[in-house]
Amino acid sequence: MKNLRPVGIIGTGKYVPEKILTNSDLEKIVETNDEWIVSRTGIRERHIAAPDEATSDLAYEASIRALASAGLKPEELDLIIVATITPDTIFPSTACVLQDKLGAKGAAAFDLSAACSGFVYSLATAVGFIQNGMYNNALIIGADTLSRITDYTDRNTCVLFGDGAGAVVIGEVPKGRGFQSFDLGAEGAGGPLLKLEGGGSRLPATVETVEGKKHFIYMNGREVFKFAVRVMGAATEKVLGKAGLAKEDIDLFIPHQANIRIIQSAMQRLDLPPEKCVINVDKYANTSAASIPLALVEAAEEGRMKEGDTVLMVGFGGGLTWGASILVW
Ligand code: ACO
Secondary structure (H helix, E strand, O other): OOOOOOEEEEEEEEEOOOEEEEHHHHHOOOOOOHHHHHHHHOOOEEEEOOOOOOHHHHHHHHHHHHHHHHOOOHHHOOEEEEEOOOOOOOOOOHHHHHHHHHOOOOOEEEEEOOHHHHHHHHHHHHHHHHHOOOOOEEEEEEEEEHHHHOOOOOHHHHOOEOEEEEEEEEEEOOOOOEEEEEEEEEOHHHHHHEEOOOOOOOOOOOHHHHHOOOOOOEEOHHHHHHHHHHHHHHHHHHHHHHOOOOHHHOOEEEEOOOOHHHHHHHHHHHOOOHHHEOOOHHHHOEOHHHHHHHHHHHHHHOOOOOOOOEEEEEEEEOOOEEEEEEEEO
16 A cells, blocks of 8 residues: 555544443343453443434534534545444435535545444555545444344343444554555355344244344354454454554554453554554443444544554454554644
């Protein structure tokens, strides 16, 4: 990517719904306890969308902040990609709903479905469009309302998920800065480990699919855990290699926020001290596509990235998929 037009982040914004669901709140709903949740996952609380809030509403709030920080008007946008597995509706896409809400007349808009890897997949897609000269800028949002597809009678999954949105505006940046490399991948054979079966063309919604809880997330946690540890390490090494960097060059590590133990194993493999890793899984839980952008935007807002810092983002999720990127801030 070195000889191509340099593309980087020129604006950031985030939004989480107001309502907080704590571990002790969950203790009243299912048989669980704060100690189990914190020791197994690192999660203490998560934000939950209000009944009248859908994914496009979360995305809108994050987007207006990102546009303001980029100093860009909505009508100047060329492209909008919403990474999500919880679109407002199957169609129109959430990106089209958002385009209208923002008044981004003329911008191309589509959703991208790669679960928790969706934000990195979307970045790679949009960077390609800008590098090849088709567009000059893009708004990329990772937004999910997982509370709408979570079974709050299933303790195996309901403690793990939360709602939120993170947005970035990308465009041309000075030489030497911006995205240096990407590594995207998929293992479709692992799809059954993490899925939502109902409501698609294979199993359209019926009374039976509702009664059979086919409209909720199903996850084989142990197997997904093993996959996550394996691909986080492999993708990290690959993306560093593609950028011609070593692990010692990483200034800030932004992993997908699913489970503190998965993050710690990646940190050990990279030999990274805690101050080089962004962790907010305790506050937001796993917000799927919103997880990496929420962490990235929070790190930017807290001033944790200096100009020229090397940032490594890596995520994994349903599909199964993974995505990693190196960014010079
Ligand atoms: N409270 C108390 N006990 C629980 C709870 C809970 N909330 N949940 C499960 N348990 C019990 C289980 O029933 C099991 O009991 P048993 O041994 O009597 O059957 C016991 O705790 C241990 O269960 P394990 O599954 O072995 O627990 P583990 O240590 O593997 O942790 C977890 C489970 C947290 C789900 C872990 O496997 C994990 O984080 N996996 C990865 C999840 C992930 O990253 N998912 C990404 C999804 S992203 C996307 O694309 C939407």
